[in-house]
Amino acid sequence: MLKRFIAVDWGTTRLRAYCCEFSAQGEVQLLASAAGPGVKKVQTSFPATLSAVIAPFIQQFGQLPVLMAGQISSSIGWFETDYLNCPVSPQAIKPAMVSVKVDELTLHITPGLRYQSADGQDDTMRGEELQLLGLLKRYPHYQQGQHLICLPGTHCKWVILDYGKVHWFKTAITGELFDIVIQHSILLPPLAALPTDDTSGFLEGCTRSLADSPESLVHSLFSVRTKQLFTQCNAATARNYLSGLLIGADIKTIMQSIETASCQNKPVVLIGTGQLQQAYANALAAAGKSSTLIAEQDVALAGFGFIAADQTNLV
Amino acid sequence: MLKRFIAVDWGTTRLRAYCCEFSAQGEVQLLASAAGPGVKKVQTSFPATLSAVIAPFIQQFGQLPVLMAGQISSSIGWFETDYLNCPVSPQAIKPAMVSVKVDELTLHITPGLRYQSADGQDDTMRGEELQLLGLLKRYPHYQQGQHLICLPGTHCKWVILDYGKVHWFKTAITGELFDIVIQHSILLPPLAALPTDDTSGFLEGCTRSLADSPESLVHSLFSVRTKQLFTQCNAATARNYLSGLLIGADIKTIMQSIETASCQNKPVVLIGTGQLQQAYANALAAAGKSSTLIAEQDVALAGFGFIAADQTNLV
Numbered sequence: 001m002l003k004r005f006i007a008v009d010w011g012t013t014r015l016r017a018y019c020c021e022f023s024a025q026g027e028v029q030l031l032a033s034a035a036g037p038g039v040k041k042v043q044t045s046f047p048a049t050l051s052a053v054i055a056p057f058i059q060q061f062g063q064l065p066v067l068m069a070g071q072i073s074s075s076i077g078w079f080e081t082d083y084l085n086c087p088v089s090p091q092a093i094k095p096a097m098v099s100v101k102v103d104e105l106t107l108h109i110t111p112g113l114r115y116q117s118a119d120g121q122d123d124t125m126r127g128e129e130l131q132l133l134g135l136l137k138r139y140p141h142y143q144q145g146q147h148l149i150c151l152p153g154t155h156c157k158w159v160i161l162d163y164g165k166v167h168w169f170k171t172a173i174t175g176e177l178f179d180i181v182i183q184h185s186i187l188l189p190p191l192a193a194l195p196t197d198d199t200s201g202f203l204e205g206c207t208r209s210l211a212d213s214p215e216s217l218v219h220s221l222f223s224v225r226t227k228q229l230f231t232q233c234n235a236a237t238a239r240n241y242l243s244g245l246l247i248g249a250d251i252k253t254i255m256q257s258i259e260t261a262s263c264q265n266k267p268v269v270l271i272g273t274g275q276l277q278q279a280y281a282n283a284l285a286a287a288g289k290s291s292t293l294i295a296e297q298d299v300a301l302a303g304f305g306f307i308a309a310d311q312t313n314l315v
Numbered sequence: 316m317l318k319r320f321i322a323v324d325w326g327t328t329r330l331r332a333y334c335c336e337f338s339a340q341g342e343v344q345l346l347a348s349a350a351g352p353g354v355k356k357v358q359t360s361f362p363a364t365l366s367a368v369i370a371p372f373i374q375q376f377g378q379l380p381v382l383m384a385g386q387i388s389s390s391i392g393w394f395e396t397d398y399l400n401c402p403v404s405p406q407a408i409k410p411a412m413v414s415v416k417v418d419e420l421t422l423h424i425t426p427g428l429r430y431q432s433a434d435g436q437d438d439t440m441r442g443e444e445l446q447l448l449g450l451l452k453r454y455p456h457y458q459q460g461q462h463l464i465c466l467p468g469t470h471c472k473w474v475i476l477d478y479g480k481v482h483w484f485k486t487a488i489t490g491e492l493f494d495i496v497i498q499h500s501i502l503l504p505p506l507a508a509l510p511t512d513d514t515s516g517f518l519e520g521c522t523r524s525l526a527d528s529p530e531s532l533v534h535s536l537f538s539v540r541t542k543q544l545f546t547q548c549n550a551a552t553a554r555n556y557l558s559g560l561l562i563g564a565d566i567k568t569i570m571q572s573i574e575t576a577s578c579q580n581k582p583v584v585l586i587g588t589g590q591l592q593q594a595y596a597n598a599l600a601a602a603g604k605s606s607t608l609i610a611e612q613d614v615a616l617a618g619f620g621f622i623a624a625d626q627t628n629l630v
Contacts, residue, residue: 076501122541122542123537124540171537172533172534174533177533181495186327186491214567216565216568217533217564218489218565219487219568221492223436226436229390230437249532252529253531
């Protein structure tokens with residue numbers, strides 16, 4: 001068994017790297033972690049960015065195999081890998097890994113998943129399939145029955161797991177839209193991009209989007225500006241209100257879609273971290289839905305661990 | 316009567332300046348026009364930008380009064396003016412003009428309009444009220460009955476004129492969302508921001524948004540990327556498809572809203588110019604609605620002309 005490895009979850013906005021070790025019981029232990037810029041944020045090159053981020057791991061533990069998942073293997077990434085077609089078990093990732101040698105490093109890169117609807121619409125994911133794999137390994141009861149999983153992020157993924165297979169999924173660009181609106185729109189002054197723990201205004205935005213009205217986001221988003229003009233709403237509150245509008249619109253569509261109907265009597269399994277995970281939980285509650293919160297890092301490591309275990313070819 | 320004046324329509328994205336003269340019959344003649352950066356695009360200062368744009372007019376005709384409308388009088392502009400509350404006749408703009416002296420220039424700035432819905436939601440416009448005024452002056456038959464007016468732009472305005480009064484209006488940030496998505500999103504490669512006369516893909520986007528489905532834009536927008544991944548859709552076509560998705564969503568909401576129901580048996584009066592006006596006309600046709608195309612510049616000048624005429628105080 002492979003004793004130590006590096007796992008890299010390299011998404012659109014952020015790179016997360018983990019230096020891992022298997023315990024005597026075969027469980028993944030985290031030795032160290034590091035962060036870097038996402039695929040869209042890389043200033044230098046992909047190899048230089050990766051080398052810099054994982055250098056401390058290699059300095060301490062010597063050369064290690066690198067497992068890599070996320071947008072980094074997409075058409076806007078570094079090495080493009082294929083897609084596995086749904087319905088598919090996340091376990092199918094393991095034999096479909098692609099290995100590439102770059103200087104001293106050996107990279108083992110996951111494939112993505114592709115879903116095609118009956119009317120020919122395509123959807124894709126890269127990175128979340130690893131977390132789904134980890135969910136099924138870490139919490140095996142999700143291998144039974146149907147479950148609606150939500151993985152918020154730059155692109156939020158909604159997934160139906162059906163007896164352990166990815167049966168359906170749908171992407172929402174909720175996080176990306178939030179980022180580009182707060183950075184580039186006239187709806188908010190520049191300072192609203194500052195981080196804050198204040199969440200006032202969020203539920204008001206949610207409630208507006210969840211309301212039984214045909215209003216589209218192109219219309220409701222203008223209220224982010226008018227609230228600042230005519231009410232005692234400061235830019236931070238307006239920013240939270242915007243977040244509520246977007247997440248509310250995301251959840252409303254999913255709850256109205258035929259595909260999720262059979263899962264809606266169970267809690268939504270919410271894989272994420274920090275404020276964004278909590279925001280989705282609050283928005284789901286506003287929509288009358290309960291959720292089960294699962295830590296993203298735990299299931300990501302469990303997924304990487306499953307890939308790394310018993311892989312004598314991962315060197 | 317004031318013989319010559321400068322009219323400035325200074326919006327979020329663009330500044331348009333017109334040097335005008337009244338004919339012996341009291342009609343507005345265009346002597347020259349110029350363009351400059353919108354409120355969000357100004358690199359130097361508002362006074363320096365305006366001076367540079369209108370300098371050729373002043374060089375040729377001497378100092379002239381400047382009439383100014385648009386986002387320039389908003390909270391993100393230069394001199395903030397008040398709002399007139401709806402329902403209101405656009406003629407009420409004239410006595411509510413604000414005059415400001417800046418060095419050699421005298422600026423006469425229009426107020427904005429504000430609409431507040433029964434449930435307390437606010438909406439605002441700045442600049443379009445001048446075009447509505449011009450519409451009513453240039454085409455007096457619109458003073459009778461109810462008409463649905465659409466003024467596409469960075470922020471598209473939908474207006475109900477009720478016997479010559481602005482009875483209701485609603486803003487859609489359709490144009491701004493299109494701009495920031497093509498410039499900053501990962502949905503499209505950078506080159507897709509290039510202008511093109513190719514409109515392939517537009518109607519497909521429209522049709523998807525107009526379809527009888529609860530899908531929100533946060534979901535449908537991801538298809539801009541998947542179309543490029545899996546179909547023979549290049550970035551220019553994907554850009555047009557994105558435009559169709561956004562304009563289709565805009566129109567669908569308006570056509571489903573209770574407020575517009577009484578106007579929907581008449582053509583939509585579409586005030587605009589060029590490709591964007593044509594795109595809305597095509598999208599309305601895809602929604603089964605006819606439209607009457609009105610040239611934005613004609614009604615803007617007619618509106619400015621009404622403000623300037625018989626104004627001995629405009630010096």
